[in-house]
Structures are given as C-alpha cells and as structure tokens.
Amino acid sequence: MRQLLSRTAGLSREDKGLLCGLPIFVLTVLAGWVVWRLTADLDSIEARLITAGNITQMTWDHVQIVVVSSVLVVGLAVPLGTLLTRPALRFFSPPVMAVANAGQAAPVIGVLVLLALIIGFGFGTAVLALSLYAFLPVLANTITGMRGVDQAVVEAARGMGMSSWQVLLRVELPMALPVIMTGVRTSLVLLVGAGAFATFIDAGGLGTLIQTGIIMFRYPILVSGAIFVALLALMVEWVGRILELFLKPKGLA
C-alpha cells in the first residue's frame, strides 16, 4: 500500500481522482443493481435470465475472450513493433504505421461478421477478430514509444559497453514502456466493448443479455447487460491504470 501511495505522488489530480473514483463508482452501481434485482417485479423470463449464476457465467465468458485476445495482441504486437524500430527494418515502419492508421477505420462489427462468415462461428473466431482489431493500437504505440527514446541515452548505454540486446532490454523497452502501456490499456478497454459483439457469432459473453433484451423487448434484461458490460470496462480501465503505475520504471518521472 505504501509503495502504491509513493507511486501516485507524481500523478495529476485527475488521475488520482480516477484511481479512487472508479472502484467506488463501480461498487455503487453494482450495489444499486443488486438492490433493484432483489426488489424489482420481474416476469418469469426476466427472472430466469437475470440470475447471479447466469451473469457470473457470462462475465467469465466475456473475461476469457478479452484475456485470450489481449495476451495474443500483446505477445505479437510488442515484439513486432520492437522489430520494426530496429535499424535494419526501420524503413518499414512508416508504411506499417500508415496501414495501421488506415486499418483502425475498420468497424469491429464488420471484421467480426466477415470472419465468422468465412471461418465459422464461435469462441475462436471472436478471439481472432478482436485480436485483429486491438492489434493496431498496440503496434502503433509500441513504434511511437520506441521511436521516442532519446538517441543520446541509447548511445550513452552503448558507450558504457552494453550489447544491443542489453540496450534494448534495459534502456529502450523500459523507457518506451509508459507509451506502450497506454496502448495496451486502450486496447483492453476496446476489447471489453468489442467483446459485447461476440454474442452475434455465438461466442457468448455479456452482450448476450443486451441482444436477448432487444430481441425479446425486455428492458430489464437489456439494461442489466449494458450495465455489466460498462462496469467490466471501467474495472479493466482501473486495473490497466494500476498496472501502468507499477510497471513504470522508477527512474522515469
């Protein structure tokens, strides 16, 4: 706890407010929902669908989709971004950045439906589509972060006798980490939102409640789904911010 507090010292008031405010907000809304669920007058379909067990199961499915895709994305995009900023491959990075920027214009629902039509419905397709979607922001931020490392620092490290691997692992990556982590956090939150569409291709998740609510015209189901997706996204944003604090190298202000 003390370590956490010492790490928040350099943060702006806005960031500190979010660190404390987000969990409080999430817990308040959650408590409000529980009170509503216990007192509301629901019909049989609603009462059967909106149960603690059901929602836990859907949240778990949702989290699985998000976690598997983000592990894939971070595992591939960070090394690729690093590779593209090495001297031998550096000339590749402007065209890759251009493609990455243009690719972000692709609507995730379109990518998801297209992939599902081509390779079939299910969990795997959802993970693949979401990974493609979240890949570009992480790649772009990795390249931006690595490029932003002061060349004088790199040279100083080389001058101290570090090998290029040591420079990469002990100087460049740590210095680029804040920018990379921002990309990862953005992607994670995007993934939670996009995970809500997984239900369209039979991959489950909390979007199921929203879709069922719309189809059966039952607002309690629809709103419950929407609330839980939003709360999950806010929690992920919070976890991302905490991770960012802990991973930031001590030497960087």
Next chain:
Amino acid sequence: MIEFIDARWADILFRSYQHSSLVIQSLLLATVIAVALAVLVTSCRRLTPVANAVSAVGLTIPSFALLGLLLPIVGIGTVPSVIVVSFYAALPVLRNAVVGLQGVEASLIESARGQGMSGAAVLWRVRLPLAWPVIMTGIRVSAQMAMGVAAIAAYALGPGLGTYIFTGLTQVGGANALNYALVGTLGIIILALILDALLVLLSRFTTSKGIRA
C-alpha cells in the same frame, strides 16, 4: 461480388449517404457542444480535471452498452443513433479543446485584453483560432470513431451501411451473406478514409494564417 454491387448500386450509394449524413451531423452537434463545454471548463479552473475524467471514463463505456441503456429511454430509430454517435464524437473533441485552449499563452491573452478587446472578442479572435488545430485533430479522431459507432447503431434500426453487415449476419449460409458483410465493412472503411481526407483539407483552410505551418 461485382454483380452484387452492380445490382444494388443505388441502394449502396443511398446507405453510404445516410451513413455519412448521420456521422457528419452528429459530428457537428458534438463539436459545438464539446467546444462550448471546453470554453466553460477552461474558464473555471476547478472543472478542468472533472472534464478530463469525464472524457476518459466516457470513452471506456462500450457503445453497445450505451445503446442498450438509451433504447428504453428514447426508443428505436434514428434518435438513439444520433445520441450515441454524438456522445462518442464529443469526448475526443472535448479533451483536445481543453488541451488546446489551455495551451494558449497567457501573455497573448493579456496583450489582447490590453488592446481593448472584450472577453468575447478574445475568445473568438485569439483563443479559439489558436486552439483550432488541436481541436481539428480531436475532430478527426472523433470522425473515425463515429464511423464505427454508426455501424453498431444500425442494430437499433438506425440508418446506414451497418445494416448491410447485420443483413449479412442474419443471412448466414445464404449466397449473398458474405457480399453484404463485405460491402458494408469496406464501404465504411472507404467513407472513413474520405472523411478523414476532407477533414485534413478543412483543417488546412480553417487554420488561421498566422499559425499555419
């Protein structure tokens, strides 16, 4: 694929028009609201962190969830689409407008006041023109996001190319399912790129001469 497009050319064009019209109108609405809010917020220093927190938290709310929350309140159709698209479009503009307005040098504002300009004149003729390039960058980010959000809004029977994607989904196994999804997705990408190019041009022409690079 070519046959498919050929047979539906008029319909595709009409939906592209609907899609861009939804995005552009929401973008205009969002820009006006966001810039007004930013002016308000930057004149009262205490509110600035609040505005930044709101835009950060707002962007984490998934669009499908917001759509779900709005449906019971405003019903099905164009209205929820406009509200959802404007909501997401407003956030990046708000953030950038706050940054841009804060970035205006205090000495410039003071010398404008010293020349006898009123507070409103300083805002219109000094602060907004100087912050404009940053605001335009925010609008470009918003435009790209709005294109995607508008596709999702189609699920709530809003207009646009998103309906093609959902038609493809419901006709799975049918001969034209893939064509529908492909035309919808590619159409949105093309529209997004065209709009971005137009905004770059607009930004060049509307940036005050004194600060043009």
